[in-house]
Amino acid sequence: MQNAPHLEDAASCSGFELTTEGLCRSILARHQDTICVRKSAIAVPRLKRILEAALDLSNRGGFQAMSLRDLSRASGLSTGGLYAYFDSKTTLLKMILLEVTDLVQRVLGRPPATLAADPVAHLRWLIDTHLHLTEALLPWFTFAFMEAKNFPPAERRIAVDSEALTERLFAEVIERGTKMGVFRSDTSPLLPAIIKPLLQEWYVKRAKYRRRGVAIETYSATVQGLVLSACLSDRPGQPSGSRQVQGS
Known part of the structure; x- marks a missing residue:
């Protein structure tokens, strides 16, 4: 659905894009010490896949029950690929x-x-x-x-x-x-x-x-x-x- 105009204005004033991509860019900037991938063009789309898969799995079955194997399968990234973005489930949660x-x-x-x-x-x-x-x-x-x-x-x-x-x-x-x-x-x-x-x-x-x-x-x-x-x-x-x- 479309966002309310004043919500778009508020987001614009705060310098923020109210999309999953916008959130991913913010996470990438905030967690540079954890995320190994530096190129935004590569990191943002993959981080989006990871986060969307993690949220979907968690909202259906719980974050605790979600394994890295589940997340790997749902995101389409290898376990090694996941570790390029976070070093543990707790880090992902904190992000x-x-x-x-x-x-x-x-x-x-x-x-x-x-x-x-x-x-x-x-x-x-x-x-x-x-x-x-x-x-x-x-x-x-x-x-x-x-x-x-x-x-x-x-x-x-x-x-x-x-x-x-x-x-x-x-x-x-x-x-x-x-x-x-x-x-x-x-x-x-x-x-x-x-x-x-x-x-x-x-x-x-x-x-x-x-x-x-x-x-x-x-x-x-x-x-x-x-x-x-x-x-x-x-x-x-x-x-x-x-x-x-x-x-x-």
């Missing part, structure tokens, strides 16, 4: 997790400058952009969520830190809106933590919403409405359009 965490920070952490004065619009943007980001790279986010309980301690910490980052982004916007009088002063401090599961529901239960014919725009508008109903102030003098709860 994926670091990329997902960095992606969230780079895209959601750089909102349009116009949102600074409008916390409601910023909150809507965070919800909608996060949903479209996970939709665009569904296998990556599904992997990070479903496999988290099986990660080694260091990799589990990466996943926990990523979730904390997302929660902090929402908390900062809500805090700013509360100080401006846009959000109620009695808004629950738990609200940022509650938003995250609503966003995860979309990609973890993607098949359920596909069966029900629920479009991402509908889901996004519903989450926005729920969140704003929990914090939006009735006081006058709010930013333009901020009193409208339904939709975006």
Whole structure:
């Protein structure tokens, strides 16, 4: 599906390409000490095959159950060819997790400058952009969520830190809106933590919403409405359009 225009804008501002190839180029640059292949024209297509195969195998049967032989067969590369890109399954796992965490920070952490004065619009943007980001790279986010309980301690910490980052982004916007009088002063401090599961529901239960014919725009508008109903102030003098709860 096509990405939302504001998601493309956010990715562009962060200097990032929201494709598997873009992720592979970023991984190649980040892990030069591990990846032996230096030529991007060769490394990126092969790394794409490895990662797509690893995500597919993991999302169907679990990362722990995936053997290097399975990955070799699914990617079409020899075991020796795999070792040119990572030295262990744990390294491969870390590559994926670091990329997902960095992606969230780079895209959601750089909102349009116009949102600074409008916390409601910023909150809507965070919800909608996060949903479209996970939709665009569904296998990556599904992997990070479903496999988290099986990660080694260091990799589990990466996943926990990523979730904390997302929660902090929402908390900062809500805090700013509360100080401006846009959000109620009695808004629950738990609200940022509650938003995250609503966003995860979309990609973890993607098949359920596909069966029900629920479009991402509908889901996004519903989450926005729920969140704003929990914090939006009735006081006058709010930013333009901020009193409208339904939709975006």
